[in-house]
Amino acid sequence: MNTVSINENPSPWNDVRNNAIKIVFMNCAGLPAHFKDIQNDRRLEVADMIQLLETSLSNQNKDENYSLPGLSSDFISIGNGKGIASFYNRQLFTVNDKIGSQMFQLVSFKNRDIDVICVYRSQIGNSALIVNNLRRLIDSQRITLVIGDFNTCFRENFNNPMTQGLTNLGFVQLVKEPTHIRGRIIDHAYIKDPTGRLKPIIERYSPYYTDHDAICITITYQSLQDKQTKVEE
Helix, strand or coil: CCCCCCCCCCCCCCCCCCCCEEEEEEECCCHHHHHHHHHCCHHHCCCCEEEEECCCCCCCCCHHHCCCCCCEEEEECCCCCCCEEEEECCCCCEEEEEEECCCEEEEEEECCCEEEEEEEECCCCCHHHHHHHHHHHCCCCCEEEEEEECCCCCCCCCCCHHHHHHHHCCCEECCCCCCECCCCCCEEEEEECCCCCEEEEEEEECCCCCCECEEEEEEEECCCCCCCCCCCC
16 A cells, blocks of 8 residues: 555655755635635645735735745735735745736746746737746746746647747746646746756646646756755845
8 A cells, every 4th residue: 555655655746855946836816815725725835936826916905914834925916817926935036026017927036046937927918028028037047947827828829929939948838738727728837957957847736716727846956955055145
């Protein structure tokens, strides 16, 4: 039984023994409505970074009402049907840049070894404009992960400017299965690794409280040192 036991054979995301950075992103379908669910979601507790999209927070919402144990927070609050809430281990990540508009929201983070950029594209969002902003933030010499809800299906609309723009920059899309209740791949994760050392593992998780899957990303690679090392100032 031990050979098939989930407790004895956890997935990479649930394995607390592995030396890894763990990042999860999810369209939460409104933070005020589902924050209690998120707080009690055991699957999210192991994350070093949690990116929640379509938070539907406005500037009138008090950010201090939304906190998760052991994680710092940062918000882009644009109103109903938009927004990003970032929860992150500040020993590992620092906020690099933020853009908040009605068409899209974007936040970037730096780690000693990897850059993470999270995007929420509204349905009216200009994909070419987003790609231009991504080009400004992407360092071709750095490992970079671009994640988010792009509101365009990777399978049905592969030639969309976002996918093609990132592909032309050398990025590879990691999410290949539907992430939305209607069977569309609209939550994407793109990776570019000029070192060739990165080993990202994708796990889809379907919370009961949103119509999107959560995309759990476990990152291990040969040169990864103790993940408690602080980000260089």
